[in-house]
Every structure is written in C-alpha cells, then in structure tokens.
Amino acid sequence: MSGNLQLLNDTLASIRAEGRAALIAYLPAGFPTVDGGVAAIKTVLDSGADIVEVGLPHSDPVLDGPVIQTADDLALRGGLKIADVIRTVREAHAATGKPVLVMSYWNPIARYGIERFATELADAGGAGCILSDLPVQESATWRDHAGKQGLATVFVVAPSTRDERLRRITAAGSGFVYAASTMGVTGVRETDGASAADLVRRTRATTDLPVCVGIGVSTPDQAAEVAGFADGVAVGTAFVQALLDAPDETTGLASLRALTTALARGVRGGR
Amino acid sequence: MSSTFFIPAPEGRAPDAEGYFGAFGGKFIPEALVAAVDEVADEYEKAKADPQFTAEFGALLVDYTGRPSALTEVPRFAEHAGGVRMFLKREDLNHTGSHKITNVLGQVLLARRMGKPRVIAETGAGSHGVATATACALFGLECIVYMGEVDMERQALNVARMRMLGTKVVPVTSGSRTLKDAINEAFRDWVANVESTHYLFGTAAGPHPFPAMVRDFQRVIGVEARHQLLDRTGRLPDAAIACVGGGSNALGLFHAFLPDAGVRLVGCEAAGHGVESGKHAATLSAGEPGILHGSRSYVLQDEEGQITEPHSISAGLDYPGIGPEHAHLNDLGRAEYVPVTDDQAMRAFRLLSRTEGIIPAIESAHALAGALEVGRELGRDGLILVNLSGRGDKDMDTAARYFGLYDTDGESK
Numbered sequence A: 001m002s003g004n005l006q007l008l009n010d011t012l013a014s015i016r017a018e019g020r021a022a023l024i025a026y027l028p029a030g031f032p033t034v035d036g037g038v039a040a041i042k043t044v045l046d047s048g049a050d051i052v053e054v055g056l057p058h059s060d061p062v063l064d065g066p067v068i069q070t071a072d073d074l075a076l077r078g079g080l081k082i083a084d085v086i087r088t089v090r091e092a093h094a095a096t097g098k099p100v101l102v103m104s105y106w107n108p109i110a111r112y113g114i115e116r117f118a119t120e121l122a123d124a125g126g127a128g129c130i131l132s133d134l135p136v137q138e139s140a141t142w143r144d145h146a147g148k149q150g151l152a153t154v155f156v157v158a159p160s161t162r163d164e165r166l167r168r169i170t171a172a173g174s175g176f177v178y179a180a181s182t183m184g185v186t187g188v189r190e191t192d193g194a195s196a197a198d199l200v201r202r203t204r205a206t207t208d209l210p211v212c213v214g215i216g217v218s219t220p221d222q223a224a225e226v227a228g229f230a231d232g233v234a235v236g237t238a239f240v241q242a243l244l245d246a247p248d249e250t251t252g253l254a255s256l257r258a259l260t261t262a263l264a265r266g267v268r269g270g271r
Numbered sequence B: 001m002s003s004t005f006f007i008p009a010p011e012g013r014a015p016d017a018e019g020y021f022g023a024f025g026g027k028f029i030p031e032a033l034v035a036a037v038d039e040v041a042d043e044y045e046k047a048k049a050d051p052q053f054t055a056e057f058g059a060l061l062v063d064y065t066g067r068p069s070a071l072t073e074v075p076r077f078a079e080h081a082g083g084v085r086m087f088l089k090r091e092d093l094n095h096t097g098s099h100k101i102t103n104v105l106g107q108v109l110l111a112r113r114m115g116k117p118r119v120i121a122e123t124g125a126g127s128h129g130v131a132t133a134t135a136c137a138l139f140g141l142e143c144i145v146y147m148g149e150v151d152m153e154r155q156a157l158n159v160a161r162m163r164m165l166g167t168k169v170v171p172v173t174s175g176s177r178t179l180k181d182a183i184n185e186a187f188r189d190w191v192a193n194v195e196s197t198h199y200l201f202g203t204a205a206g207p208h209p210f211p212a213m214v215r216d217f218q219r220v221i222g223v224e225a226r227h228q229l230l231d232r233t234g235r236l237p238d239a240a241i242a243c244v245g246g247g248s249n250a251l252g253l254f255h256a257f258l259p260d261a262g263v264r265l266v267g268c269e270a271a272g273h274g275v276e277s278g279k280h281a282a283t284l285s286a287g288e289p290g291i292l293h294g295s296r297s298y299v300l301q302d303e304e305g306q307i308t309e310p311h312s313i314s315a316g317l318d319y320p321g322i323g324p325e326h327a328h329l330n331d332l333g334r335a336e337y338v339p340v341t342d343d344q345a346m347r348a349f350r351l352l353s354r355t356e357g358i359i360p361a362i363e364s365a366h367a368l369a370g371a372l373e374v375g376r377e378l379g380r381d382g383l384i385l386v387n388l389s390g391r392g393d394k395d396m397d398t399a400a401r402y403f404g405l406y407d408t409d410g411e412s413k
Helices: A005-017 A032-047 A066-079 A082-097 A106-112 A115-121 A139-150 A163-172 A193-205 A222-226 A237-243 A249-267 B031-048 B052-066 B075-081 B101-113 B127-139 B149-154 B156-162 B180-193 B210-233 B249-256 B324-332 B342-356 B362-378 B393-403
Strands: A022-028 A051-055 A100-104 A128-131 A152-154 A177-178 A209-213 A232-235 B069-074 B084-088 B118-123 B142-148 B168-171 B197-199 B239-242 B265-271 B287-292 B295-299 B337-342 B384-390
Touching: A005 A022, A022 A032, A022 A066, A022 A209, A022 A249, A032 A051, A032 A082, A032 A249, A051 A066, A051 A082, A051 B384, A066 A237, A082 A100, A082 A115, A100 A106, A100 B118, A106 A128, A106 B287, A115 A139, A115 A152, A128 A139, A128 B142, A139 A152, A177 A193, A193 A209, A193 A222, A222 A232, A222 A249, A232 A237, A232 A249, A237 A249, A237 B156, B031 B052, B031 B084, B031 B101, B031 B210, B052 B101, B069 B168, B075 B084, B075 B342, B084 B210, B101 B127, B101 B180, B101 B197, B101 B210, B101 B249, B118 B127, B118 B180, B127 B142, B127 B156, B142 B149, B149 B156, B149 B168, B156 B168, B156 B249, B156 B393, B168 B180, B180 B197, B180 B295, B210 B249, B210 B324, B239 B249, B239 B362, B249 B265, B249 B324, B249 B384, B265 B342, B265 B362, B295 B324, B324 B337, B337 B342, B337 B362, B342 B362, B342 B393, B362 B384, B362 B393
Parallel strands: A022 A051, A022 A232, A051 A100, A100 A128, A128 A152, A177 A209, A209 A232, B084 B384, B118 B142, B118 B197, B142 B168, B239 B265, B239 B384, B265 B337
Antiparallel strands: B069 B084, B287 B295
C-alpha cells in the first residue's frame, strides 16, 4: 500500500484545525502540453492550492462544459496518454509534497486496467480518484483496488441526491465528499449558495468526512462564500480559462499564480 | 389483424434490477442525473401497469401513426437474393416515416406523467428528431433537439421539418460533429435542467431504464410482423434482419423471435469504407467492451479508452456504441451481427427503389444488403423478414450525390 490517502486525510485535518477551508485546484494533464501541464499544476500548488485534481482528458466528457472540453481536446490531440497523466501526478507530488488526486471518467480507467491504474497511481504518489460517471452502485471493484493501494475514492453528491442515497455514498467514500454546488456541468457561473449550503448540511448529517464544494466557483468572493460553510472549495474552469486566455506559457503561469493567490486569500476569508 | 401495442418483455428477458443484460448495461452517469434516471424508471414501471397509459398509447399508434404497419412481399428484389421469399415490415409507412415515432410517443406520454414541460433529444439522421418534434407539437411541449453540424448539413430537409414543427435545433460543433457528440450535448443539457426536462433518448442504449424501455416500446414491430407473416405464409421466417446503429428497430423486430431457435436474427452494422479501413461504425464487429453514454456495451475505442470517431454514409448509423442488449445477444450467440459497407448499402438502396418502387432509408438499406447475402445462402426455399425501419426521402440528397443524379440530364448510372 503506497497511495497517499493518509496524506490527504492529514492535510484536510490540519486545514480544519487552522479554522479555514481548503483550496482544491483542478487542471487537466497534458494541457497545453504534458510538461506545460506539470508546470501549471506545480504553480497552483506553490501559490496556495492545498490539493490538486489532475484531470484525465476524455474524448466524451459529458459532465464538463466547453472550457474544460476544449482543454481535453487539445491534450488528446497532442497525443496525451495515461502514462503521461501518471507522470504528471508523480512530478506534481514529488515537487510539492501535496496530495494529488486524479479526476476521470470511468472508461479510460476500465480500459487501461483497474488494478494496473490503481497500482501505477499509488506508485506515483497519488492520493486517490474522483470518477465523474462511476456511481456508487458500480464502484465496488474500483474501491477494492483503491483500498488495497491506499487511494481515496472521492464521490460526488448533487443537490438532487436524496438523503438515503447520500448515506450510501458517504459510507462508501473516503478522503472527502465532493458536493456539486449546482445542477449543471463544470463552468464559471453564479453559484447557488443556498443550494450548496443545504447540500453540505445534508451531507454532513451522514458522515464525518470533509465536504468540499465545486462546480461553478471562479472568484475569490465566491470562494470566500463557499468557505463559510464547506471544508474545501474546488476550482477548475477558471484555472483552465486563465491558461486558454494567455498568449504564452509564461503569461499563463503568472496568471495562474495571481488567481491561486487570490482564491487562497478567499478561502481564508470565509470564516 | 389486431395488434397489441404495448408489450413489455417477458419476465426473465428484462434486465436485472441494476439494468444489466448479462455483462452489459448498468447506469454509468454523473450523480446529478441519478435521481432523474431513477424517476424515469419508476414512472415507466407505473405506466406499464396503468391501463389508461397503455390504452392512450395504443390509440395514438392506430389513429396517429397508422399501425399496424404493412407487411410487403418484395419478389422482384428477392430475385437478386437467389430467389428467396422476402417480406418487408413497413415501418417506413408510419407517420414521420420511421419506427422512431413509436418510442417517442411512449416517452412523451411518460414525460407528461412526470410533469416535465420540456423535452430534449439528439438526432443523427433526423428521424428521431423529427419524431420528437412531432410528438412535442402534438402535446404542446417545448422541444430542443441537438444535432451534429455534419449531420445538419447532410440532413437539411429534416432540420427544416423540425423547425417547421416548432422545435429548436441546436448545432453541435464538438468532436466529430455527429450523433455521438449530439448525445454528449443532450446529456449536458439534462444535467443542468433535469427538474423541468425529460431526455427523450432515441435508441435502446444509454443508462437503465432506457435500453429496456425503448425496446419495450418497439417490440410491437416484431409482434405484428410475426402475426402477419404467420397469417401470410403459415410459418416463421428463417431469418429476421434489421440494421443496427444504437439498435432500437432491430431489438423491436428480434424480440418477438427470441424464443424461436430456428429463426436467425441478423443485425447489419455500418461498415463504412470497410471494417479494415478504420472508417466504419461496426461496433460489434470491431469494438471492445466499454462505457459510453451511460452504459457498458461494445464501443469503438482506442487502447486507452478514448472513443474513436465512427464513419457511415448513413447519419443514423454513425455511432460508436450499440445498445447493451445487442452486446448480450451477440455474446450469447443468439443474434449475429454482420458488417455492411457504404457501397453495399447504396447498391441495395438503388435496387429496392428500382425493383419495388420503395425508396428505403440508407439505414434500412444496410439491412436490405444483409438480406441479399442471407437470401443467397438460403436459396429459393428460404423465407426472410426484413425490417424496413424508415423511408429514404431524408436521404435523397446523400443518394443523389452518391449516384450523381444531380449531374445527369437523363437516367442515372
């Protein structure tokens, strides 16, 4: 067992002890290039993100909006392979010592080999996985391998998830629970604070796992608002957009640094 | 002949509680959609047992779509298939021109039961989109149809039909800009608008309960054809043949014959430029098990689980997946799936047009091409049933370009 679930748990516990929420950043591997993606992920971790989710780009990302889909397309057209995703995890974790998760759709992992993927992710120092389209009732085989490798299985819950199902999901999950703030695909939007707060409250009633909120959060003010009631704030599209907007890599990394610093201040100002 | 319009599969043939047909099916969907999919499943179970629902559905199929559809013998066409005896189940004669209207009417009634005022759908060739637009006009529901840009170009007539019916057609510009990408966009819409919206899935694929529900709505095809053929010939066919994209028309035909071990069930997949060329949509011939659009089935994919872009001259078959029940029937060996190239399908398209005065959909022409092959195997004593799933009006632009009909003064080549 070599995965970093324990590091993830310890990180979230110490952040909770600080009386603040965690900042969780999402960036796809291979975007704009494999090395460029590694640099981007290191940059957000060095600038105040506590945890990073490395996206495994997929040809059919049904839960993602156009910004992340564009980045996924660019990564895949650049020839990205799963080995590159694993390398991204290894280098990001080795350089920063922080927890690194993979966020993926299920088919690439199932096709690659569940045991093979779990083993390689753990060996690379990965902390676990978030699997967007693997609902709890289909997840037993993955959780078995993840558990053996010391990897977290972070489940997503949604405002439409009923209480009984929430209990089933949180009982099966580990690391933290990812609460989707609004019904919708990933993207920058006005978050529905009341809906997210209600979902966090309902989720907490079923588990002691930290509950982190994502989907739609993009500004320091939104981060601060969500940090007021959640254990962590996940931001993805805003980071990807910053890179897409940048004319070159240096500008892109500077932009990521500024955005991460501002969001990190946001999550500290929420309480 | 009377027809029973709503015929859920017999016990034991339905999927299990989690939606599995053997190793295939399930519900691989974002958590945000789980409640909606469960609601569809619950409501469908209630509707199945509700005599008012089944009566209303049956009345619509008679008075609105024109069921039962005819069974037509095609002797001049069959001469080219070794003189086999061949009958076509005429789903092309349904209102809107294909089998699609049957499933759509069932699901629109379901959407109304669930109190959903907004319906979304995806379409490739446009048949499902037109059927959905039609039913939404009939019931006063808001209708949005997602369609790949490539398909909008090759099916411009159906785009105009949908718009005439009051539907908003949204062009999809991602990926290969065909059916697969339109389904992705429809899923995204559903995640964001699930409280008000029913996703009217067009084929026997997707997450449970869609594969079983769409199949049940389409079972009427095979049940009618079985009765009609027995009436006309006194025997069951040696082979029942249908084209397979997602697979709803084929399952609709096959299901009535599943218990009849002597009936070969033949699904004709779109082999495009040939399975070896890599430019095809022959999922069972060349795919591997995987997850696409909410269920586990055979999928065209690379070694890393990325979905590869399919090709077919038929927009309706241009899909890299297939319904999970077909995957199961394939692995059981109960149904056989054969690849049919663009050229084979187009030859059958022209042959049926010229021998019988029936212009088929290019999808259905794949089944006709398969029937020519099977007929030659069976010989003059054989009896073949082919599902003519749709009519070819929508495909005339594609056919005219393929055969050069726009460039000649007189008769085409």
